[in-house]
Amino acid sequence: DAMVIQNPRYQVTQFGKPVTLSCSQTLNHNVMYWYQQKSSQAPKLLFHYYDKDFNNEADTPDNFQSRRPNTSFCFLDIRSPGLGDAAMYLCATSRGGSGSYEQYFGPGTRLTVT
Amino acid sequence: DQQVKQNSPSLSVQEGRISILNCDYTNSMFDYFLWYKKYPAEGPTFLISISSIKDKNEDGRFTVFLNKSAKHLSLHIVPSQPGDSAVYFCAAIERLFSSGSARQLTFGSGTQLTVLP
Numbered sequence: 236d237a238m239v240i241q242n243p244r245y246q247v248t249q250f251g252k253p254v255t256l257s258c259s260q261t262l263n264h265n266v267m268y269w270y271q272q273k274s275s276q277a278p279k280l281l282f283h284y285y286d287k288d289f290n291n292e293a294d295t296p297d298n299f300q301s302r303r304p305n306t307s308f309c310f311l312d313i314r315s316p317g318l319g320d321a322a323m324y325l326c327a328t329s330r331g332g333s334g335s336y337e338q339y340f341g342p343g344t345r346l347t348v349t
Numbered sequence: 350d351q352q353v354k355q356n357s358p359s360l361s362v363q364e365g366r367i368s369i370l371n372c373d374y375t376n377s378m379f380d381y382f383l384w385y386k387k388y389p390a391e392g393p394t395f396l397i398s399i400s401s402i403k404d405k406n407e408d409g410r411f412t413v414f415l416n417k418s419a420k421h422l423s424l425h426i427v428p429s430q431p432g433d434s435a436v437y438f439c440a441a442i443e444r445l446f447s448s449g450s451a452r453q454l455t456f457g458s459g460t461q462l463t464v465l466p
Contacts, residue, residue, distance in 0.1 A: 239392070277353075277438065277456035278393070325392050329452075336381050336442050336452055340392030 238262070239341035241326050247347045248316050256311040256344045258326030265331035267309040268338060269301060272323045284309060285331060313346075321348045352376045353441050355457035364466050368426040372439030372457055375420065379441040383454070384413060384424045387436045396437075397424070429464045436461050 239260045248254040258267065266285050270278035282291045284303040298320070300312040313320055323345050327338040354373045362368045370384075380401040385393035399406040399413045399422070406413050412425045426433055439457040 241392075244390075275358075275458070277458050278454075280453055283453075327392075337383065337395050337398060338454055339395060340385075342390070343392045345390070 239326060239328055239339055241324075241341035241344050243344060244342060245345045245347070247349060248313075249349055250318065251315045254313050254316055254346070256313075256324050256326075256346070258309045258311070258341055259307050260326075260328045260341075261307070262328055262330075262339065263306065264328035264339075265306075266329045267303060268327040268329070269299075269309070269311050270325040270327065272325055272343070278325055281311070316346070316348045318348050321346055350375075351458070352379075353439055353455050353457040355437075355439055355460050357460050358458070359461040359463070361463045361465060362429045364431055364464055365428045368424075368429045368433065368462055368464065370424040370426075370437050370439075370460050370462065372422045372424075373420060374422075374441050376441070376443055376455075377420070378443040379455075381442040381452075382413070382415060382422050383440045383442070384411075385438045385440060385456075386433075387438060387459070393438055426462075429462075431464045431466050434462055434464050 242257050268283040269281045272278040280292050281295045282301050298314050302310045323343045325343045326341040329338045352375050383398040384396040386396050387393045397408050397411045397413050399415050404415050415422045436459040438459045440454040442452040
């Protein structure tokens with residue numbers, strides 16, 4: 236089945252210790268997104284890639300970086316996690332192009348910062 | 350400033366009855382709307398969508414209604430089933446990124462639906 240996969244599902248890191256979350260997709264979609272979702276809040280877009288073109292949201296902290304080495308994979312790097320970065324991180328994909336606006340989400344990675 | 354609002358954080362409905370989830374928006378540039386369902390510890394799952402040129406879209410037990418003049422949309426689930434118990438997010442699309450046609454979703458804060466057996 237075509238899908239969006241996120242690893243790991245649960246990640247614990249120490250305050251200030253760099254951490255990388257990964258996302259892969261078998262949908263062959265052009266666009267990959269990273270969202271942050273805190274409890275009882277709406278998902279918040281951090282950035283997205285349209286193919287290799289990176290688009291950062293204006294209010295995304297510099298502490299958050301992303302890499303997309305190929306169509307299938309996208310990584311979220313948190314350089315120095317703070318306690319406030321504990322959240323669910325969601326990866327999503329969409330086909331791109333006009334008329335195809337649905338985004339398909341992975342199961343998420345729950346990040347805990349100790 | 351919340352551009353997409355789901356004013357009911359929770360809703361309980363008896364099995365077999367209709368569930369109606371509401372969503373309001375303020376940005377008149379939104380032109381495409383989506384509903385997602387989310388179970389605990391899982392990512393949101395796309396449910397149904399509607400373009401602003403329509404006022405109704407139906408898919409099985411799920412129907413979305415759009416009232417552009419009121420900037421309001423609703424999701425109807427009939428009949429409701431216990432497996433429908435989840436958080437439902439309304440989302441809207443407006444901005445066209447300069448890099449192409451990727452569009453940002455603006456989410457509401459969600460409504461927890463509980464369907465009682």
